[in-house]
């Protein structure tokens with residue numbers, strides 16, 4: 291994410307707060323908002339007593355497109371240039387994680403689409419532009435390979451949401467390996483190569499459905515369950531022959 295404070299510090303970890311609007315049910319019950327954004331600073335105040343500062347604050351009724359442009363688009367720009375990025379949604383149940391991330395089953399309207407569908411569209415538009423630019427310049431097309439995996443962290447173990455037997459029987463085939471050069475990596479995860487945003491969304495639905503089915507068996511989503519959807523982008527730039 292770019293440096294929003296203008297201090298010149300480009301921090302690796304940035305925290306944005308998004309305040310969701312009160313639901314129709316909450317309004318009917320007479321609930322009142324207790325979280326307010328300061329007009330000219332990334333602060334929120336809680337019941338007008340406590341003030342907290344974040345890198346970004348998005349008040350209720352912020353459009354999904356604005357959250358994407360400010361928080362996620364710069365990360366995708368980094369990914370296509372070889373950097374790693376993670377977008378993590380954290381909050382109590384019903385606070386809007388699924389809505390913001392766009393990781394629920396079924397995607398809703400284009401305007402309401404969350405971060406993941408937007409990131410995949412942006413990624414494939416970038417690839418199409420890069421290939422078109424190469425064509426116009428008469429140079430070989432760059433190659434991109436995108437692989438998708440979807441795992442669940444539950445009770446300190448990882449389960450593969452693309453592997454039904456792992457999810458059903460809660461048997462993990464995934465190993466977490468620490469390596470001095472690559473850091474911590476997970477091994478034994480099913481990965482699918484994809485070539486369009488719709489394939490990615492179909493895989494998201496497939497894994498989300500496995501998770502929903504499993505949570506129905508457990509009667510509810512557990513707060514100990516965290517879903518991690520990953521896109522691995524490998525990029526080989528075209529070798530331009532010397533003239």
Ligand SMILES: Nc1ncnc2c1ncn2[C@@H]1O[C@H](COP(=O)(O)OP(=O)(O)OP(=O)(O)O)[C@@H](O)[C@H]1O
Pocket residue numbers: 309310311313351381382383384385386387388389390511
């Ligand atoms: N910014 C928003 N604008 C409009 N509606 C929202 C917004 N954020 C959340 N909602 C609505 O609030 C409800 C709860 O949101 P959501 O399901 O995303 O919460 P959650 O944090 O994922 O909950 P859980 O942890 O229980 O899965 C949903 O009906 C969702 O559509």
